[in-house]
Amino acid sequence: MTPNRIRLSLATAASVMLLLGGAGVAASDNSGAETNGAAPSGQDQSQSPWIELKGTKAPSIDHGKYVFQTKADCMSCHGWPGDGMTGKSPRMPTGANLRVTQLDTNSMIQIVSCGIPTTAMPYHDSGAYKDERCYGQTMADFKGQTPPAPGHFLSNQDIIDVVAYVQQKIKGRGPITKAECEAFFHPGAAACRYIK
Numbered sequence: 001m002t003p004n005r006i007r008l009s010l011a012t013a014a015s016v017m018l019l020l021g022g023a024g025v026a027a028s029d030n031s032g033a034e035t036n037g038a039a040p041s042g043q044d045q046s047q048s049p050w051i052e053l054k055g056t057k058a059p060s061i062d063h064g065k066y067v068f069q070t071k072a073d074c075m076s077c078h079g080w081p082g083d084g085m086t087g088k089s090p091r092m093p094t095g096a097n098l099r100v101t102q103l104d105t106n107s108m109i110q111i112v113s114c115g116i117p118t119t120a121m122p123y124h125d126s127g128a129y130k131d132e133r134c135y136g137q138t139m140a141d142f143k144g145q146t147p148p149a150p151g152h153f154l155s156n157q158d159i160i161d162v163v164a165y166v167q168q169k170i171k172g173r174g175p176i177t178k179a180e181c182e183a184f185f186h187p188g189a190a191a192c193r194y195i196k
Helices: 003-019 061-071 105-114 156-169 178-184
Strands: none
Touching (some): 105 156
16 A cells, blocks of 8 residues: 555545535335445445445434444433533443434445544444455555554444434434434433423
8 A cells, every 4th residue: 555545545534524524315214125346326435435234224223223322322422412512421421422423325325334543433344354355455555653542343234224224313313402312312311301
């Protein structure tokens, strides 16, 4: 790998961080229709590499919530409402505010799959950095630098579902409401007691 390629990759990561603060996955009809993992027609692949997630079905918002809460451990850094503060683990880094993100679907899939090098955002694709699917880099390209950290590995369906959940239930939301909190936990949840 040439030094220019490393700089481009780190610049890409920096640009992504600036964008963390858009377009969404359509709400699932839970039809179970298979997708082929190909970029949709008209997808501008120059904006972010297309991550192929083969063998997935239409996204499930309910399963995405489960992945967010448990399998991916998103709440530890992003908090239950995705604002990077509320209900996050005090021992974990502060995650990006997903409520104000401008990332599109493909960029979110890429970040969940590949993490963001030089940041605390881990990768969740077990094949990440074994080949060049993530920002055109492998682990060997990080020689002398801090390599990306692995998170809890997710299936392709888990990744599709958690992105759908973030886009449908977190992204673009205004102030946190009690109704939103109780929908996340359950009616009367202690975590929701002081939210109006």
